[in-house]
Amino acid sequence: MASPLVIAVQPRAKSEYNIQDIARVGNVFIKASNASEAIDFINANSALLDVYVDATDIGAADAVEVLNAGASKIFLTTKQLISLTDENEVPSTRLVAYVSSDEDSTELRNWLANAPESQNVGVCSTTNAAGLFEKFGFPKDGGQVYKSFGDNVTEEAVIEEAAHGVVAIVPSSQFSITPTADGKVSASNVLASRAVPDANTGLIATLVVDERGVSLGFVWSSKESLKEALKTGTGVYQSRKRGLWYKGQTSGDTQELLSIGFDCDADCMVFKVKQLGRGFCHLGTNTCFGKYRGLSSLQKTLQSRKESAPPGSYTARLFNDPKLVEAKIMEEAEELCQATTKSEIAAEAADLIYFALTRCVAAGVSLEDIERNLDMKNLKVKRRKGDAKTRWAEKVGLTTEKAPDSTPAPVPAPKSDRIEMKRIHTSNTPVSVIKDALQRPSQKSNEAIVELVKPIIADVRSNGDAGVLKYTHKFEKATSLTSPVIKAPFPEHLMQLSSDTIKAIDVSFENIRKFHSAQKDDKPLIVETMPGVVCSRFSRPIERVGLYIPGGTAVLPSTALMLGVPAMVAGCKRIVFASPPRSDGSISPEIVYAAHKCGAESIVLAGGAQAVAAMAYGTESITKVDKILGPGNQFVTAAKMMVSNDTSAGVSIDMPAGPSEVLVIADKKANPAFVASDLLSQAEHGVDSQVILIAVDLDDKELAAIDEEVHQQANALPRVDIVRGSIEHSVTFVVKTLEEAMNLSNEYAPEHLILQLENAEEVVPLVENAGSVFIGQWTPESVGDYSAGVNHSLPTYGYAKQYSGVNLGSFVKHITSSNLSPEGLLNVSSAVMQLAAVEGLDAHKRAVSIRMDVINKS
Template identity: 45%
Template sequence: MQRFIWSDLNASERQSALARPAAISDESLMDGVRDILADVKENGDAALLRLTQKFDGVRIDVLEVPKAELKAAWDALPQIDKSVIERARRNIKRFHKAQIPAPIEVETEPGVICRRESRAIKTAGLYVPGGTAPLVSTLLMLAVPAKVAGVKNRVVVTPPGKDGKVDPTILAAAYRCKVSALYVIGGAQAIGALAYGTETIPKCDKIFGPGNAWVAAAKSLVAQAAGGPAIDMPAGPSEAMVLADEAADPAFVASDLLSQAEHDTVAQVVCVASTTEVADCVEVEIAKQLETLPRKNIATESLKLGRMFIAEDRAEIIDIVNRYAPEHLIVQLRKPDTYVGAIRNAGSIFLGPWTPESVGDYASGTNHTLPTYGAARAYSGVTLESFIKYVSIQKLTKKGLKRLGPVVERLAEMEGLDAHKRAVSLRLEALQ
């Protein structure tokens, strides 16, 4: 990890030190994604099968996994695995169910009633990463709130393994979460299928889920097209920032950093330490734990993109956090709760020594689909409301129109929109 003393850096050096890996926004990658999306849009299922063989190295003949296979996977799952999936599902459901919005009705003035009601989107595309790690947790994080929100069609796409099949734990979780359909397809081509629809995969109103740089780029591009789907947020390779002082256990800090570094070679981990001594202890622990990590090679590459900052005081710590806007923020400082109010930009915050980032990834109940690459400055992570849109409704009585009509007439005159004025004037004349 590169080390920086925050107070020694000028403005441009600070910006450079907090920069994300350039590979994520590489223009050649964007061009490649555009080609894939165009292929899927034009050739549908045929493109999906061909691109799967090209990028995943496996040949598949059927895109949809039969419902019977989902049930069989659940039935074959060891009871302990069923239990932990069910425990996580229950906590996620409980937290997101509490987010169901109530209708709003306000009489803004006598006879003028305004309402807001929620409507679930009809079809949601749920991208579940596979590749080097089948993310059962992501399926739970997307499928559970989608069902709680009332989304009718909950469509899952996930890449095949080396054997051309979906990991059975993902199939089992999909069955338990009662998804509408599951398709064996991943990468940018899967996003294209959800965005445009194919002979087999339905076109979706909104696309959810994290992924690698190709997936993140594809989501961004399809959302920009006229009539394209909405997306949950920019969510690319994972990242985490850990704040640590002398009270922090270096082993805990190192384990949180490595839990993100093992995701992807372009995942980024950042530690903000209160002193050089704290930084030294953390780095010793990272080296120690790395030796026994099964995904050591991936984590080692990721750590090359890592950053270690030395911050002298609270103000510097908060400054670094809000500038970087981390996906995950783990606060291992004395009195961690006192920092929360000052933190504007973070996807999800984990407070104190007994709150590893992993609990949010899996089973505490909060959602782990979070904004990356600094998007936490403007985006939230997935919530129940991510699957909902709102409709505004208004109704005026005769009295209400008599009171408010002249205001609307004059505003329409100011804008030079006579038809707008006339729509009111005709009604006011009818009331005389």
């Protein structure tokens, strides 16, 4: 039975009501001036309670959208309701008609008489609600009578109506959860009056259930215990022997009260609670009827394993390896489809549910969230056709027919396997799912990589050149290579390039040089902190730098420029390049030319951990360096981290720079082809790259246009297979506002941020975390990768929250100096001597006082 109370709130005046209080005792009612106001409110609150919407100002077509978005009921004038139901297939149980005059009443009754299914509509009056029963014969089959009260509502009037089965709509300003001195309508009194007490005890029989409606136990309530339960928001009951019973007060197994309802004839109250601690029963079981079984039991187990899974257990492995869960879900789904007997189908479905629930629990999603989502889907009025995606349809040999569509949909792609990013509308997606989608693709666990890299580093450290060559022969297959290094001056024949390539390198070199030269501290910073106390800061280049240029999946001479040019500008005396050679032992001429232009002394012909170790410790022929910079794969990054942690190596590193990534924020004005091209430019780096699109207020048609561009452009790329891999873990978020887009982007902290926005420049002040920003539609990220002048060696994996990309400062140290005159020492002496005394460091104090004696004597 519905709660006798519905609380009317102003949708935008959030501070004036507490939605959780309302959810505990009834449902919520809003008067919306347009559909999006109603839909925003539903999205924000429908996980907690049913939302009723006065849609009289919205219009019939948009009212359907409001129902579709999950409004439990919409209230319309009688005329609106009749025209809406005549034109649409709207379930009548979701509609309530305002009956304000005899004319309304007659019209509705005539219509009901001819509409067999429609007797379930609700009716609402602002005056004589009880009279509506006589006219319409409610309540039956879900038909409900409402009375909408104004500010002059009294508790007595509500109780009186409730006694007749009328649900009262009370303004939130006149509502309180428990009785107040100013006589507002108190929920505890209205609920207590509605309940039919037990004839013998005078108490109210109460069933306690968990979030999913599973019975936990049977108890009694009284008017007093009900008031206490609502006041404290916890489970409080009436024990027949011991009076008021605050559940969990002694055992610690307390309850959070979620909502109170009734059975069909109000002689049993239902408390929905979140049970904390061991369980509801004093015997320590989940319920008084025994332990949880089935899904509830599985969920409890998985939730507690997530907190503390025994190391080495299968569940621990699953929680640590999302790719394994992904693979198991697909495997079990396939097995379920292939199962034939009843028992096989049950067994395979159970397996699938196990892995699906593991995925959910890992992401903080509960069965309650899933069930709520199912309920919301059930509230949809317009249903999707439900065809399978082509990729899956073809897999099982299903032919799909194309839906006729009046709007010019983008031409569907000819190839079966669409390359398409998944899409998330943030407004109807739980935060945990959004967070999960923002995770970078899973990598091999750090420990596994460390175990692979450790012996390589140790080998190179003890065996020098021979160790390096061993791994170059193994990984690069360059078995003919006999020396791991080439030294400057580099012979001309190693730099044979087309004039176009030379020109391109020269232009890029010059722009990078200009931008990084401008970052120089021209003169020392000098500050006189007190008269005679002069502090200064000046910079010096790091003497020996090792620059790693990746070469596994693509040769990147541009990275050679991004590292070599600032090293040269900073004045580093010894610049060592390292890059994996080709299998014939040679190195790309572009890299040699870049090394030559930057004044590198040598090029180490090795990649991965072996190159990093060689530069960190030095070998017979490879120079030991003071700092290693440059991006690379997981082996390179892990090796950089390890050598920088070894104090005996005396080497530092720039930052963790891993698989490339980009986040594009696009508005309605953005060109879909440009957006897609930017996404693909980073997706083609590697299957572990990730690209994110945040679409601000784009509609389905606009989103489809971008999807189609992604698919078409991707299929035309030579690296389409890499792109397919990276698009699989890439995602489009559809958001309502730019502010939301910026919040998501700042949280993700992308390596590259592209603003394809009409007013892109104005948005830059809102950027908090990003490696490098590309402003406006004429600034593709590729210009930063190669030639604009900014650096492309940037922090990935969200490290843009705390690291800068490579810049001139990455190649210098700052040194400070102090220079005091006698007057200066006099001025600062007492502070120094006092603090030295506080720390008990007398020699520090004496170093000042001994000078003060001399100054004072002269």
